[in-house]
Amino acid sequence: MGYYDDSESKEQYLPQKKRNPFFTVLIMIIVAVVSSAATVFFMTSDEFGLLEDRASTASSQTTTSSLPVKNAVAVKSDTTKAVDKALESVVGIYTYQGNQLFEGTTETGAGSGVIYKKSGNYAYIVTNHHVVEGASQVEVQVSEGTRLQAKVIGSDELTDLAVLRIDGSKVNSVAEFGDSSKLTLGEPAIAIGNPLGFLEGSVTEGIISSTNRTIPVDTNGDGQEDWQSEVIQTDASINPGNSGGALINIDGQVIGINSSKIAQDEVEGIGFAIPMNVAKPIIEDLEQDGKVDRPTLGVRIADLSQVNPVGRTETLKLPDSVQEGVVIIEVEGSSLAEKAGLKQYDVITKVNGDKISSDAELRRSIYESNGKKMSITYYRNGKEQTTTVSF
Template sequence: MNDEKNNSQLEKEKKSNKPNRLRFKGLMNTLAGGIIGSVLTITILPQTNFFEVAFSSSPLTAEQASSQSSQTNAVTVQKTAAGSGDAASASVIADMVEESSKSIVGIVNMQTQTENFRFSNGENNRSEAVESGSGTGVIYKINDKNAFIVTNNHVIEGAQEIAVTVYGGEKTTAELVGADPLTDIAVLKIDAKYVTAALEFGDSSTLRAGDTVLAIGNPLGLDLSNTVTQGIVSAVDRTVSVSTSAGNWDLNVIQTDAAINPGNSGGALVNTTGQVIGMNSLKIAEDGVEGLGFAIPSNDLVPIINEIMEKGQVERPYIGVGLANLEEVPQMYTQNLPNEIEGGVMVTNIDPGSAAAKAGLQVQDVIVSINDRKVENSADLRKYLYSELEIGETASLSIYRGSEKKSIEVFLTSNNSN
């Protein structure tokens, strides 16, 4: 969909069919304004978006990681009980943290800032790279040449340069392998000479409320690098609605009371055996609210990481439209709709040559259903499109063009081909 590409009108932080999955929408309506990620943030929506490793005493050594990567490029989840080390002694935990910290990096988002100066001979501009935000990253793979880092997309989004500080304080510059703004995941790479160890991913599906977890990251910047906080898994399979640069999305997360602060975004949430079972991404920072942090589960991270490593991005079905939630559209544009139409999305722009353009969609058309699935807002449409449909399939859209109802068939192409 073109709302990933036409988000100038939108705001800027895997499947689970479990019956006990909880939704936060009511809570989010109240507390959305208090969500913070890194110094650069991703926000939990109030639904009013306008226009829109198994632990064997240490992490992987460089030699082990290199050997593993020579067999396969894909990242895997280690099927070890995530809470199996909860009874470990404090000294064992400290040993684990000390080793795990070697795989945690600091990330600084550098963006160009231009200043205007007036001299006697006229105006001159001076541009320089300045720190725009900071966060954390996790080294998860090392080969002969490179070390690969996973972090949140909102930590590095918009960066002209990505500065990385590794364990011990040495600094280097990272290259962006690829990113997925919708799921807020990015993969970076640096020269392997800067690192000595990588962390493995644990199986987040084994997590239970009450399991001990630790967050490792750089709260408030690199001055407090490798800060460790401990807590428990407060809940699994939470869903929070977030607003990203690619549109609104329902993000599956682990809830934890381990302290997470700005700068922790992209850092590791590890179990007591030293496996990464989540990536710290969000928290609620509101007066009277404590201990509400959220991490993207490792089992959701791994498929996205592997696709980014393979293709440089996540490939999804693509229609080619920009959308606005109907409730946010000025009444002058909706006055001809039937009175019974309360939900839906209005087409605000169409990518020339896209599937939508070929199918005959027009600006100001109102989409009310897709394949007979009711569409209340853009998040509904996007979730169904990305979760239920495949590239190459045809989707049937029910639309209103003024007061006239129409059915339009759209052949779904790939966002990778545009």
């Protein structure tokens, strides 16, 4: 036997013998498999990724070709049915300031509104007072790209409601009002509106968080409570631009007019809507008269909480048991209050048997009297008395 030389085949130094054909074929298969494995192992990452993509594609093609494909079917839930019913009646509202004839107008705000009536050549829309307040021109977008000039028929600051009128020829859908007195805690609530002023027809869903919430309102910005608004609380998202839009129930009925939210970093999901049963009589007054006529007592008053201890004891002569009420500072001549016998420094504690603790509560009680007789309980010189005011 000779020596091993790399320049020559090693096979020449092996004993020569007859090979089995089957063994030769087996060796060739093993070599081929090992070579293929080595090739895959030493592929670059890009090449391996490409291989995977091709494999996935091939697998997908195989699956697609072997299984039947059905067309997607739109699912109609109670929510989508409710939205379909109400969506077209909710519109975008855009306000402008300036003089169109001379310097031109500038868009200054945007909100939402609800078409609630179509009569003759006109359609009527309810929105928030704060949406159209101070505007020299108002436009309503009834469909994508179609804006119509609107006339403000009437507006009420206390309830934050306003009524607009537009050409009715472009209006095809009118909202259906629901009964907000029948709301139950936790039932679905769906808000539809125009958030941010350009996302018309946006829909958010939540629940009724409170059916009857009372929140203080400062209408003139002096930091003092002027009114107490009765509202529906919901966690359906209400964003800037949603004001004046619809809060609907699962039957697609408008149960409230979206009006505000608590906007603080630590607060989420607290929005408010004016209940439909509160809004309807205001809407009717605004449509017919352009304003809401409310009775007045003819007094200037202050909350009892603002009176110092000496004034409570020496001037008002109140017993210690009286901690809440409103003090009459001045009575107007020939007013309803004067006719009812009320005088300066009387302290009103109840109206129709309900406790009164603030100016806002007294105003609300008077306005809700609706022109009927009203019983007033008050203290004068430390003694409780009662009188009746006839409107």
